[in-house]
Amino acid sequence: MLGVLILLLLLRVWAILASPLNLYADEAQYWRWAQELAWGYYSKPPMIAWVIHAATAVFGDSEAAVRITAPFLHTAAAGFLFLAGRIIFSAKTGAYAALLYALMPAVTLSSNVLSTDGVLMPFWCAALFLGWRLRGNGGLWTAAGLGAALGIGILAKYAMLYFLIGLALTCLLDAPMRRALISKGGALALAVMALIIAPHFAWNAANEFQTVGHTLDNANLGGQLFNPENAGTFFIDQMGVFGPVSFLGLLAGLAGWRTQPEGPGGAGRWLLCFVLPVLIFILGQAVLSRAHANWAATAYPGASLLVAAWFTGRKGVLWSSLGVNALIAAIFLVAAVLPPGMTRQMGIDNALKRTRGWDTAAQQLYAEADRLGASAVLVDEREVWHGLDYYGQDRDVPLISWRRNLRPKSFSERAALDSTNDSRILVASLHARLRPMLRDDFAAFEPAGQIRIELGARGNGCPITRVFQLYLASGYDPAERTADWTAAHKDREEFPEPPCPVTD
Template identity: 35%
Template sequence: MRLGVLAVLALTLYRVVLLAFASADLFVDEAQYWAWGQNLEFGYYSKPPLIGWVIRAFTEVAGSDAPFWIRLPGPLFHGAAALVVLATARRLWGDVAGAATGIAYASMPGVALGALLISTDTILLPFFALALFFWLKLTERSSAGVALAMGAAVGLGMMAKYAAIYFVLGALFSVIFVRGARISWRDAALAALAFLVVFAPNILWNLQNGLTTVSHTADNVDWINDPSTRLRLNFSGLAEFFGGQFGVMGPVFFAAYLVVVARKIVTGDWPARWLIWMSLPIILLVCVQAILSRAYANWAAPAYVAAVILTAPWLFDRARRIYCAALGINLALSLALPLAAVFATSWTLNDRLVLGRYVGRAEASARILSTAREAGLTDVVATSRDLLADLFHAAKGTGIAPWSVPFEGHVPHYYAQRFPYPTGQSAPALYADFADVPPLCAPGTEVTELTRWDIPGGAYRGRTLVAWRVGPGCWTD
């Protein structure tokens, strides 16, 4: 047991130490989550608020907005989730099962990536794991305190990402098909009450803001927006999503999970069947989403909390060599990813940076801000969400204010929603974009090209970034 805990802590420490030396720039989503935290609200354009709050807390304590502090919650939250998963497996099957499960969770490729690049899944999964642990305790003995804690954990999960609702889906299947997983009506009611209390602020925020986050989630689902439209089945999307699950959990562990599901979904003991119903419906539901529209590999991430608790002890007990091979594959990737981030600006494959998507963003922002200062401009305007995300982070404390081009009707991103270029500006601004044509302005507005850069590599490889001086009134008349 001590070995399992030490292994999780050692892997977490390794990730934290190498994160301090990472040369990868903030990805567009990471920079946006940081920006959310600069204006604390109960909801944001595309996600609930918890990730913004967490990043704000870490950067406030550190007194720094450097990428290290923005990303530090990643390895710490996943390390905590691994310990909760370890405790759950231990409660079910003993110390050895707990140790085997904890290190298996911590080494999963999806976790390795989430420990390197901060995401909403990273914030969600510890609360999903806690809710599962509390559910197990309630199957053993009724407890008002544990029931309230379970509901609060699910509520906090929903405040991180709406995918936490999968817990409720799995719980419904579990109480229908698994007698041993049923809890008392009183405990269920208390959990529901705690859930609503914790999640209510985001519900109210959505109601006050035109259901912004909900509508964005519906946009991601896509096919529900116009049910009358003839559906086109996306079999290639299904294959891509399902294949991606071997990458999220690890190829051997996911294959073993499918074997365990086939063997135990009908005849297994109740804990095994409970864990199947807390994981399999999530994967199948996202498979449906993938075939009807599209789905990213991480959209089923909550499934792997229960999946690894089910799979790792079973594989360790029955095929230890295969377990060790599976763990070895995952650990190799888990150790390599932080190193890749350290050498993000130099590791190449076929003349391309391995982490090219995470390089060059800060340099582009620095050039834009430098051009604005040289031209004596204090406002920078852009259309691209990618540019705006990093500009907001890079511009903090410089005296230069970034803005989004204003949009009519449905806005395409958070910056257009919260920071549209204001009316009544009397001074010119700098406009930056990946285009060879100047911005569309009101007739008679001054538009002068200042400079352009051909970008050889990184996130904007092969593109040309152009900066224009734009007179007042461009987007306001």
């Protein structure tokens, strides 16, 4: 197990160092946060920015430096999962669980980019290990370690709060855990956790609860509620997160088809407290509104332990799962390091387009800004802002993200146009449907050319192109965002891209 984890780590570090891919928008956003350490940021707790700050302080601001900690974090998570499996079941079960986790498609992807899930997982897996140790009469050091894992996990991502729900359920269903938590050890764990997270929530209180508010916005409960068709999509997505055989094995085990009992002392029931609430809650969220595939990721460390324990006596299931996931991992690894010409031949350019072309776009756009004597550059999408921000670190003009709603809806929109930089604005618009709204916000809005960034080709041969329509604008005077204003611009577009292939 240790040999495989080290091999995976070395391969993933090599892939990061060899990858030609740009940072994707969220990574660029986290890098920007990392330039100034704080106890919180616009949409996420602070841990990911702290990790990037530490890595880039040592290795510089390259893409590889931003991402380099990702495979180490997941390797640590797999190690803690092995320790948990060893004390709950057996060393063999722990080894299988660690490998099931390390080869999960979601972990493979998250080992090549730095995400909040990647930063969270070591602390979630450590909490599983320490939680069971505390249940088995672990001492105060174990309790303090559990509190630290919970607290740092919350600073990594609020999804760590699901672990607290799991602990509450174990108190209801498991007498040894109830005795362990209602004790000096439980009080110490709670105190350590509270001490660690207190500065972050104090920061939130001092900053209009930005992080908490954005997390609630992600639930998207203001739109059409109840979408039962999303349930099927959720289950398909989870096969992509955990792996198709692993997820089907989990469902089969939950249905009672398993080759081993639940384990000593109600271990299976204990682990289910950290698996089922996450899956049920995110499934409910998906049906109610929407849910991204990775939102249920915290269910799968515990699920890895369960699948490994349930099917230790039927190794065909385990080896099939590991084999399929290893094949997916190999494909991801190769795709991350291939040059654009080869990815085009493989037909995967469309999957990689969000991590291409930002360096070229920044170079060309800021050159145009210098040539035209622009006082600022304005863009109409957060991803564009973050790409141009990271790859235009030496720019001479401010970069501003247009506010469609007048109030900021993303970190990129925090800086607004004002009288000091609205005299000669270079507008780089990506979205044809937004341009009529953009035009309404300015007294003058004149075409200034176009920038086209080639990103590859689709499977049908159609080119994938990021097209910026350029305008010179001045006299920023935004219209009031009323319902009539929104209706007036519905279905209006300016210079939309023709379909491919072009039809008569």
